Amino acid sequence: NSVTFSIKPNAEMLDNYLYQFELRVVYTLNGKSIRTEFQVTNLEIKKTMPYFIGAHPAFNCPLVEGENYEDYYIEFSEVESCSIPKSFPETGLLDLQDRTPFLENQKILDLDYSLFSHDAITLDQLKSRSVTLRSRKSGKGLRVDFDDFPNLILWSTTNKSPFIALEPWSGLSTSLEEGNFLEDKRQVTKISPQETSRKIYDITILN
Template sequence: MLELKNENLTVQFSELGGQITSIKDTDGVEYLWQGDPTYWSGQAPVLFPICGSLRNDWAIYEPAERPTFTGTIPRHGLVRKMLFKNVRRTENSLEFSISSNEETVKNYPFEFELSINYSLLGNTIRTEYRVKNLEGHRKLPYFIGGHPGFNCPLLDGENYEDYYLEFEKVESCTVPRSFPETGLLDLRDRRPFLENQKILDLSYQLFEHDAITFDQLVSRKVTLKSKNHQKTLSIAFDDFPHLVIWSTTNQSPFIALEPWSGLSTSLEESDIFNAKRNISYVAPKEVDRKHFDIIIE
């Protein structure tokens, strides 16, 4: 078992997917969703090199140095089921790593190294993604994101509707239309969602049209709170422009709070990967870093 522990939290990890598998406080309360397949078998997958979905799962690459290449990347990317190596461990941190291989280059034709550094400091778990471009001459295009699910409700005897999200700042925004059957978005077809408010009460009806994609938030922190007690869980995502929240509609006792660097393909977008909205690039032999924090109080 891979574990980090201090006076506030005990956090466990798996090399499968390089992900967190448990977050418990000193009262023994489990914050992380435990992957009940009745609702959702995932826990906290890492999304790379895409977040969300591509049209028909197609990624078309048009680097100048070689002919057009088309690959297939499933929803949320290639690494969720890959076995990472635990390459470094200290008293308060763990680092996992994987590299491109014969299988990944068939559909994502770039040489890369992806490292995930988890650190535990006080009541904060920091997840830092490090994407290294192993190519000698080409920029590496990518998206990356987290998909942690959290128990909601946290305590016995509570209901989902007892919980709410509190945004760091007062928000007024619209959200794009989503298509659950394909995972795509229409960024031109938007509906009002938050209007001069910091509080979003949770209900299963929120997710009747699939996940909610926030691409206009001013806040860089959101907190899950209960009306019944003082335990809270926050996500701080300064390095990520988007936040996606998701649950299923079948009374599922969890909510996913997901910082993404990019979004699913929008209907008006092409399938050319290099030209996608908000794509990140890493220069040859360089490393790009992005992090977010989970804060338990």
């Protein structure tokens, strides 16, 4: 009921990320839930290691034959009021100071492809640590719990591809006002030498 994938850096990776590490990704099936656990180990003897990590789980939408994308909604575990930062798809950068109102005292976000006309939606101000994708017609759905991740990215395409991505991220793309040093970026996780950091999210099938 469990499988583990692991990687250590090769020479090319070390040219871009100057730390010896091991990343283990453990998937564990428990009933109708699958847990993903990222285990990041700092193999350095003396250096503290900074890192970000995130996931890209995407789900068929619609889940049921005969339904449409617009039959689905995302429900947040808390009532949310938040804005989203401006993104620059051509560079991957964000402007965390230039923000647009997005959720206003609501728990429900109806899905529509027009939501993604500019780019993915970066939710960096959520109180919720759990979101549910559900059909208004069949009631079928799933839940993503992401207690260890402060950010949630929503993404789909504008060419009506039948999916929605609900992505827990521990950090964000570089913001325009940030410098180029990874260890100085906001939300960065730092691991002491020979220590392991763990971050977990769960996907649960409903109904």
